Structure formats: structure tokens, C-alpha cells
Amino acid sequence: MLNDIPQLAWLILEGGGSIAHIWIKEAERRKIAIRQINAETWRERFLYSREQRSGQQAKNHAEQLARRIITWSSATNPTSLRHDAAEAIAIGMWGVLEVGWLERLPSAVRR
DSSP: OGGGOTTOOEEEEESOHHHHHHHHHHHHHTTOEEEEEOHHHHHHHHSOGGGGSSHHHHHHHHHHHHHHHHHHHTOOOOSOOOHHHHHHHHHHHHHHHHTTSSSSOOTTTOO
């Protein structure tokens, strides 16, 4: 999968464990910068405390955030958006901000 993106500069991972280790090992071998975070890291940046009182509540708000990101980016709107895909989109936006590719969250994505 990493070979499919020839100019890949960053790999942002959420979580840990053996699967994360495999991604990290491959990224290091290819000299790709890595940032490993947990869910609280990106949620803290994008969600209010009241929106993440439960895991399900955080997932619902992540889906709303992901839909705003999709609209802002002019990406094709999915017919359905599972919470894991929505969270991956949010993590991607977090990464873009973290590495400085965007200075701030676009106004169209903010509430």
C-alpha cells in the first residue's frame, strides 16, 4: 500500500499493537516520517468535551466532522460512512494540521 503513494511524506497512526508495529517498521524502512497518536489526541482538537462523553457519542460527532471535511475537499460523497472511515478522515485532517500543510481548520469544516 505504501508503494502506491510515491511521494508519501508522513504516516499518521492511531493506536498501537502489532499492526501499528508493522506500519511503523515499514515507514521507518522507507524513511517516512511517523506520528503515532491515540483517539483522544485528535478528538481533543476537533470535539467538545460534551461531544465525547461516550465512545458512541464521539463516533457520531466524528461522522459529522468527516462529512464536513468531505464537502470542503470536494471529494465524492459516500453513500454510507462507517465510524471507522469517519475517524480515519478526522485523523487525516488532524495530521494535515499537525505537520503544517494547513495553518488552521478551514472555516467550512468548523461548526
